[in-house]
Amino acid sequence: MSEKSDSKRKFIIEKATEVFASKGFRSVTMKDIVEACQISRGGLYLYYSSTEEIFKEVCQAADEADADQKDISEFLSNAKASELLLWFIKEQKKAILKRKLSLTAAKYEYAFYKKQNGDSKEAKSEFDTAVKVLTNILIRGNDDGEFDCMDPDATALSMMYAIEGMKACGASFGLSEKKVDGELLYLMSQFVES
Numbered sequence: 001m002s003e004k005s006d007s008k009r010k011f012i013i014e015k016a017t018e019v020f021a022s023k024g025f026r027s028v029t030m031k032d033i034v035e036a037c038q039i040s041r042g043g044l045y046l047y048y049s050s051t052e053e054i055f056k057e058v059c060q061a062a063d064e065a066d067a068d069q070k071d072i073s074e075f076l077s078n079a080k081a082s083e084l085l086l087w088f089i090k091e092q093k094k095a096i097l098k099r100k101l102s103l104t105a106a107k108y109e110y111a112f113y114k115k116q117n118g119d120s121k122e123a124k125s126e127f128d129t130a131v132k133v134l135t136n137i138l139i140r141g142n143d144d145g146e147f148d149c150m151d152p153d154a155t156a157l158s159m160m161y162a163i164e165g166m167k168a169c170g171a172s173f174g175l176s177e178k179k180v181d182g183e184l185l186y187l188m189s190q191f192v193e194s
Helices: 003-023 030-037 041-045 051-066 073-078 081-097 104-116 121-143 152-172 177-189
Strands: none
Touching: 003 030, 003 051, 003 104, 030 041, 030 051, 051 104, 081 121, 081 152, 081 177, 104 152, 121 152, 152 177
C-alpha cells in the first residue's frame, strides 16, 4: 500500500473513531463516515466495505494507542506480583474512567450485535485474555507468598466481571475516580494482606 493510501486510511479511522464514540456502533452508517471525512462514498468504499470493517480497525487502533508507549516487557518479567497487580488494576481503572472519545459503549453494542448474529468470540476473547493475565498474576503472588488467594481462577473471573460492570457503568452514567478506587481496593482486599 502506498504512503498516500496509508495516510488516507489513518485519516478515515481517526474520523470514524469520533463518529463511533459519539453515536455507538449500531447507528453509524457509511454515510456518517463519508460526511465526517468529507470524502465521496466511492472514496470510502475504495478502502472499506462496511461499517463493521471500519469499526474493527478503529478498535485495533484504539487498543494500540492505549498500550503503554514505553517498553514494559522488562518490568513485567522482573516485577513482583503485587507490582503486576497494581499495573493491571491501573490499566483497568484507565479504561473505566476513560470518557474522551470513549468507544466503550460502541464496543458493548458491537458485542451484543455479534452475539445476536451467533458470533461472540471477538468480545469474549478480550475478556478471557484479561482473566488469564489476572489469574497468572494471582498464582504468581500465591507462589511468592505475596497473596493469599484460595482460588485464583475464580477470583480473577469474579474481579473481571466486576471491572466490566464498572466499565459499563462508567460508559452509561459515569463513575467518580473515588468510587472506582474504592471498588478496586475492595476487590484487592479479598486476597492482598495489608
